[in-house]
Amino acid sequence: MRDALAAFGDSPSKINPLVPVDLVIDHSVQVDVSRSPEALERNQAIEFERNYERFAFLKWGATAFDNMLIVPPGSGIVHQVNLEYLARVVFQKDGLLYPDSVVGTDSHTTMIDGLGITGWGVGGIEAEAVMLGNPISMVLPEVIGFKLVGQLSPGATATDLVLTCTTMLRKRVVVGKFVEFYGPGCASLSLADRATIANMSPEYGATMGYFPVDEQSLKYLHQTGRSAEKIRLIEAYLKAQGLFRLYDESQPDPIYSGEEMLLDLSTVVPSLAGPKRPHDHVPLSDVKQDFLKCLSNPVGFKGFGLSETQRTKTSSLEYKGETYTLRNGSVVIASITSCTNTSNPSVMLAAALLAKKAVDRGLRVRPYIKTSLSPGSGVVIHYLEASGLLSAFEKLGFYNAGYGCMTCIGNSGDLDEEVASAINSEDLVVAAVLSGNRNFEGRVHPLTRANYLASPPLCVAYALAGSIEFDFQTEPLGQDREGKDVYLSDIFPSQEELQHYETSYVLPSLFEDCYRNIQGGNARWNQLPITGADIYEWDEKSTYIHKPPFFLSMKREVPLVKSIENAYCLLNLGDSITTDHISPAGKIARGSPAANFLLNSNVLVKDFNTYGARRGNDEIMARGTFANIRLINKLSSKPGPYTLHIPSMVESPIFDAAEKYTTAGIPLIILAGREYGSGSSRDWAAKGPQLLGVKAVIAQSFERIHRSNLVGMGILPLEFLNEESADTLGLNGQEQFTITLTSELGVGDILEIVVSNGKTFFVKSRLDTEVEVEYYRHGGILHYVLRLLSNQPRTV
Template sequence: MLLLRSFPVSHLLKKRSSASAYSIFRTFNSTTQNENPYNKTLLRTLPNSNIQFYKLADLNDSRLQKLPYSIRILLESVVRNCNGHSITSQDVENVLNWEKTSKKGQEIRFMPSRVLLQDFTGVPALVDLAAMREAISANGGDPKSINPKVPVDLVIDHSVQVDFSRSVDSLKKNQKIEMDRNYERFRFLKWGAEAFDNMLIIPPGSGIVHQVNLEYLARCVFFTDNLAYPDSLVGTDSHTTMIDGLGVVGWGVGGIEAESVMLGQPISMILPEVIGFELKGTLPSNTTATDLVLSITKILREKKVVGKFIEFFGTGVQELSVADRATIANMSPEYGATMGFFPFDYQVSKYLHQTGRDPKKISLIETYFKENDLFMDSSQHTAPCSYSDTLVLNLEEIEPCLAGPKRPQDQVLLKNMQKDFHTCLTQPISFKGYGLSQEKAHQKVNEITFQSKKYNLLHGSVVIAAITSCTNTSNPSVLIAAGLVAQKAVEKGLSVYPYIKTSLSPGSKVVTEYLRISGLDKSLEKLGFFLAGYGCMTCIGNSGDLDKEVAECIQNNDLIAAAVLSGNRNFEGRVHPLTRANYLASPPLVVAYALAGRVDIDFETEPIGISSTGKPVFLHEIWPSKCEIQEIEDEVIKGKLFTSIYESISKGNTLWNELKVNKTSLYPWDSNSTYIREPPFFKNFSKTLVTTHEDLIEARCLLNLGNSITTDHISPAGNIAENSPAGKHLKALNVDKKEFNTYGARRGNDEIMVRGTFANIRLINKMCKMPGPYAIHIPTNEQLPVSDVAERYRQDNTSMVVLAGSEYGSGSSRDWAAKGPYLMGVKAVIAESFEKIHRTNLVGMGVLPLQFMNQQNADTLGLTGFEKFTILSKDVHTHPNKVVEVQTDSGKSFSVQSRIDTDLETQYYLHGGILQYVLRKILNA
């Protein structure tokens, strides 16, 4: 396999399969496959090589040139994988006819070239594969038949927390705690690297999965067995889309769906509409790529692009570096699209050279894209192809901005921040409001004593300032800008209050090196931004505890305290339980707000601080120019920097290398483990399908929810509270509070995760009198934690449903947002609309997604959740999108539409889930 870099063969990489993706797919699915009908008509040889490829132009179809570039890559995949069985010539015709079929919800099947995992989602995926090996062994099959059929890359990056900050030894301490906390998980992952072929494990402390993917793992083009084909992937983190900035098609899926791809199953997907987004002009000198992506997020959320591809084109595109493009592509989930794609062009080639890839391979990649009509000329002033719809944005109109305080799509211009925050305080409780009275909104200043000095805290006080997450820590320009703001602030004698939890968690070790070489690291450290770890930390909720004095002041005075982070997610309860106002911002603005100490500052009229000479200092005085940033970037960003960093990645670290594992094909489950347990998904599994679906009779409503319920509301995330059902369960197992760790770290334990499902403190159940993670056990009228109520119903064999509003399941916490409700006993979710991936995952777990029709919802139908629901759904698996009737014991009756959207999904649901379907397919092959 010819790659941009040669992967090191070591303990990290057990074995890469030599079989190509197309041959794997053909041989896995059926013994009655036909030869690919395009082998004779489309297989050609790249110039000056012996490498073959499927040349799309030789289809001799005029529709090809009208196809968006992202759709052309899907076309290449169905052509290459066409076998007359799983993928047919009709699929090829459907993609070629994209202009019409995309408007009709046409299903196609897509086989990605590889799968990307991070450890939060990778552990449960491997747990499921290990459990599948047990199930297949129990049914007389070969455990090793459960094995990745395509390359799988797993980066351990979601386990490190900001336990220590603001000190030179923060990194060392945090990494030591990370290893101690996650010993069982890491040992399990290392077992997986040994037990499964075709799997690469990147050890902890290497970087954020998406930046490692961008800088190192991305192939752009695979050259396997003398066959060239585009790099494409699905990942178990929704921000997998960051790779779209490199001209590589990729998007996030649930762990359930990723597991099926790992096992050789294609993704069943609806051929999407593609919105062409024209960019023109150049960004103003005082703005960053972060300001651009937050503006794009607002625009596209208003456009309602859920389930669609966004493809960027125009003269403005060539003005954006790959790092800028990756920032925009990363936040595709925030603006609701499946992906935000930048086709391959000369900027991508420049980036490949800049990051130290092999020049000969880069030349081959360029040749492939040009020969196969996949190379875009970004200098064109017109759309290069046809699109479902188009948008235009002049980059010169972008202004400095943030997003918040509760959602990434709620853009706030920097000049309006003060007014917007004050308005939010007294607005009714909503995505922009906190519902405070005028008296509480203007409460007195609260004094705290911290490190023997007195400080004031009030609404809007910044208590967390974090340069974190792959969105921005992939981009040298904004990190250098942050360093320059820090440098200029230090020169003027400015400082950050010591109670503010400041941290730097870059996407890769490359960042550390170029900050060190430029000398900017010292200035950041003087303001408290010491290196805290390499991984997704504050943005995922791994922000660690606040100092006791700060935490008590916030709680005792019900303060709307603030976090400012350079991340991509700021949903309620996600960043930290005590920061109710969370703002996304560029790294230099994170530094600025840390210096200011509050978010309700007007930087145009108020000084950011007082200099050592007693003079007021304004933000514009310490803001760097584009020329200053570019000069440093040109000086320090070199290919050899990336090469040297990634050459050492195979060495791991001492703590990782010392982990000892048993080299067995079946995992030795430990019944005493509180981290890794064999899940119950395959309990009573049989080789022959014997289950039949019945109507859902007199189900109880577990939750009646509103709009925009995210997977962060559903899926267990963040720290485990001591008084929560999961915390009580751990205490009963004699686990000390200090050893609780996070839900993310315990995703391999279903007993913990089911107790943490619907446990977000910001959840609002309309059936309850108070907000929070509670439900009503209707027979006794008791209000209890959601999992406790679900367990009572489950014990009584009472089925459950969930009522919800629009955009149910948006967000990034994927697999357990479906697994948790399934294990609770939830049989159906009735919502106004679903986020694409979550809907897919519900089907994959055998939970029925149902959608209100005729602009109805729970409120218009007068549903309270206290009814009994009978759903006539026994035949929903017979064909997609079936309309079924729902009846209540109160006499109401209404129609809903099944959101089992494809023929393949009907099979998944029939078998009780996608993994059961795959298991039976393998056993009966």
């Protein structure tokens, strides 16, 4: 943007944050090394080696821009760092007090709603505009009241609760709505429990999952080392404003604009979610039978479509001198990961105590299972060490692998070659169990087709069991040294034990020590060179940082709105297409367009890194768009990143087909079903399609953040009317489409689409506000902001 403004003859320094910006680097570290005391150090060293250029670029930004705080790699996950340290709750500036609020470039920014702070995720495109002083625009949302009563039963955790809530709320369709939790049950939930529930707002579809500030909030602020003076100020201000919640029946229940829901916490049972979506809730007691059904069910969200012969296949694994048998359901990854759960001392201590009791009884984890522990902040390791529980984790292979998102975002690293070969030899449906928040197909690891979300103690339990096809009620985890069967119930910690450990070891001093030098505590970061130039000096040979093309042809004048004429369909997709399908963050597969580009740029296969690490290079990200190996495109005869180039009727990689259309000057659209763009707030899921030449997406419904990102990149989101879809309209995606647009384009217009087969149908424009219409007219939100900042804006 600074380059573009300079090209207009304007001062590049106008591109500068006008609001406080905190940037936490947490997405780049991978589980390259696990089950080793050297895992943390080696993974951090590899992270810096791989990402040197990216980190140097970010450090340039720290000096080139004002009002920006950068938290270096190895410090933790942004949402946990925000919760434990950065969040103010109440701002004090120029003699004025006002409530804290935040927008973040990750969908799980909502975690802070658990602390009573208004916050949600936006795409990076919209965030840049906010940094430059642009307001957030939105349709006034309905507020859903979710009443909680009772208390969690012994053995049930906050993870079980959030997976239950996620399923309940997904069924109610709360996309674009606020959810506020209230009722006497809230008083029994710790702040960390609430943060877990708020964190998964994107998974249940809501813009926010909000808990008002109350006594538990103040208790947490004290626990995390905030000053007594600051806590008193927060309490006094919020009480004076009527924003402080009491659960003593002195306040009436709020009145909500939307529907109200009810959950008795005592009905929550230990649970998992999977095997392919976070809202597919399965009680722990049903997991074994549910998985067996999934194996034979037709291919879908709850099915793998295996024949009877395929279901009984096994594969022999020779590993470190021992022979093991892999079969469908074998656990090959068990990861305690993600801010969703590692921010919660109760579930982390439960996992550690379970591990200790397992070790004491002589139980072990099979050595081929890739176990890892990746806490969201250093505080976790501090209290685990202080309590003497960290060693129990390590004895089961759960060594600290790094402070970052890691397995939760697909940075799970490679499986050992012997394990990968055994899986591939029989095409087994093996499993990953993780304490993350997403388990979409192809996200966790390309070889784990069944992926289950679970609490940290259940991650340990499944690592011990070694298989998803396991009934904890009737099957022992193993035998102790006396040959006695050991069941999960024998080693699961009690509430009294958990309370003792949390009270004794999760102390304010740990948080104060951990965050005292958060900005300068990374030696590798401190050694990075600093340049003071206002405009970044691009290196054309770099495969990490490349000057993007988004502003290259931009003119000062606002372009005319033009119809989209005779567009071909690039992809014809079904329901629940996630941003992981659209723009994967994981490994770059050999033989893919992105891999070929890197090879042609003299990058070795071992240095490919991930799509997530290559987001600074548009050439790679365009080639990685729709590069998910599990993508189902109705225009392709096989799953994966392929499509039909309709003029030639030749199937090819999606990028190659898009290039042919672009060369011929043919615009493109995408057809899709419900919940298009669910999942991460990944702005490349909009940038990538724009680079491929996509002008519009026609879907049955959109997830909130992705719809906004499409508008932000100048792609028109259109919604089928009256429960119609491509299928009900008899469209196979091989037609051409003309979408009539005029200069009168407005909010929520009903638009006509003429199809080359003679059919006509109507759609609703999902430009939801006047400012979004303006963004679209300008070709995207950043073009709008640039013209606004330019000295000579004019319209033709």
